[in-house]
Amino acid sequence: MARDYYGLLGVGKNASDAELKRAYRKLARELHPDVNPDEVAQARFKEVSTAYEVLTDPEKRRIVDLGGDPLENGGGGGGFSGAGFGGLGDVFEAFFGGMNGQGGSPRKPRGRTQPGADSLIRTRLSLAECAVGVTKHLTVDTAILCDLCQGAGTNGKSQPVRCETCDGAGEVQSVQRSFLGQVLTSRPCPTCRGAGETIPDPCTKCGGDGRVRARREIAAPIPAGVANGMRVRLTAQGEVGPGGGAPGDLFVEVVEQPHDTFVRDSNDLHCTVRVPMVDAILGTTVVVDTILDGPTELTINAGTQPGEVIQLRGHGMPSVRGGARGDLLAHLDIVVPNKLDGKQTDLLRKFKGMRDKDRAEVMSTGSEHNSGLFARLRASFSGR
Ligand SMILES: [Zn+2]
Ligand SMILES: [Zn+2]
Numbered sequence: 001m002a003r004d005y006y007g008l009l010g011v012g013k014n015a016s017d018a019e020l021k022r023a024y025r026k027l028a029r030e031l032h033p034d035v036n037p038d039e040v041a042q043a044r045f046k047e048v049s050t051a052y053e054v055l056t057d058p059e060k061r062r063i064v065d066l067g068g069d070p071l072e073n074g075g076g077g078g079g080f081s082g083a084g085f086g087g088l089g090d091v092f093e094a095f096f097g098g099m100n101g102q103g104g105s106p107r108k109p110r111g112r113t114q115p116g117a118d119s120l121i122r123t124r125l126s127l128a129e130c131a132v133g134v135t136k137h138l139t140v141d142t143a144i145l146c147d148l149c150q151g152a153g154t155n156g157k158s159q160p161v162r163c164e165t166c167d168g169a170g171e172v173q174s175v176q177r178s179f180l181g182q183v184l185t186s187r188p189c190p191t192c193r194g195a196g197e198t199i200p201d202p203c204t205k206c207g208g209d210g211r212v213r214a215r216r217e218i219a220a221p222i223p224a225g226v227a228n229g230m231r232v233r234l235t236a237q238g239e240v241g242p243g244g245g246a247p248g249d250l251f252v253e254v255v256e257q258p259h260d261t262f263v264r265d266s267n268d269l270h271c272t273v274r275v276p277m278v279d280a281i282l283g284t285t286v287v288v289d290t291i292l293d294g295p296t297e298l299t300i301n302a303g304t305q306p307g308e309v310i311q312l313r314g315h316g317m318p319s320v321r322g323g324a325r326g327d328l329l330a331h332l333d334i335v336v337p338n339k340l341d342g343k344q345t346d347l348l349r350k351f352k353g354m355r356d357k358d359r360a361e362v363m364s365t366g367s368e369h370n371s372g373l374f375a376r377l378r379a380s381f382s383g384r
Contacts, residue, residue, distance in 0.1 A: 027045075125226070227256060
């Protein structure tokens, strides 16, 4: 779960930098450790400061606005557990729960059955597989329901009993002094871990957890047009939760392998075609083995210049969302021979004799022939 950074500072999603600063200053005056040594306040001050740092960094704020959490580590092989905020939630509850004076109504024990976490698996796909879509048979390792107790966690006909430490409440409370006066803080019961009950005679297979780890084969349908880093969601194929709780989702992330011929840019495919000088002068054809449309003949016109690009519209990758396919772009690299025998040299000298107006010259920047080069140079200087 992404943190509510705006909520931490008590500002709206459209808050300007000045509003962020104002909100942060106001909170800091209450919570700064110099003013308020209480540990609840200090924990909150830390969170508020983190929220301020995140929201004043445009890149991080953008991630927040997209529903993500820039401080949450998305990488690693283990997938996203959604953990990590629980401790702070308890601090908040103590902080605000103490203020609004609704003491005496402890929350319900959270129960043993909890929803399961999502899990993530990566799969390598060739460019051709990305282009046509594929059903990938993958081995996944997740928690599944314990088939011996069906998630109950108990052995045979035995039953869970009320936790003695918390008397079934799932949490234990203590009173702390703070700048607000006395604050009642609650934390999950260490004996039953918040469940409110314990299992004296646990299932012999799962030890009372209601689930076991298992490897299994799944068939993951990957749609045509996927690209590196995209994730396909398989609903309810993730981890079964504690106590046999509803499974999370399984995400299959595509790792696209480099292709021998093509470099992909979004849905466009780029390749380079080497054209001998004389073929560029006289024109020729070349066959490109396109991924989806088979071998396709490209016409290289007589008089082709270095750097020309032939665009085959609609011969690129399909769009994963449907709609038009990308293009195939062949970049022509014209090759000048650097070793000629005597006869070839003689022929070229004769040719040169017939083209005596052709000579090397330094171009003016405004010349028509120069415009392409200079436009490219200008674009590279200005970083466009
Ligand atoms: Zn079991
Ligand atoms: Zn307990």
